Amino acid sequence: MPDAEPDQKIRIKLISSKGHEVLFQVKPSTKLGTVMRAYCTRLNMRLETTRFIFDGNRLNEGLLVSESELENDDIIDVCEEQVGGYSA
8 A cells, every 4th residue: 555645544345244344444554453343343243253354364453454455445354253063
């Protein structure tokens, strides 16, 4: 995101596998963890069991938006961790 001004906000959309979409406007200096916690709070999800994927890679909540290669109108996929399963 080299062309962005330090205080210029970018729009990112987080979409869950269940189709829940939340749009955020964030500064490049914002930590991804702040966005992740806000998303989980808004949708009543647990951060510990939620995975945030961008461009095939899991995002680290310690990264800044500017360090994550996110650009305006990028989409982050949100997946809930599934435990267990059914075996026949």
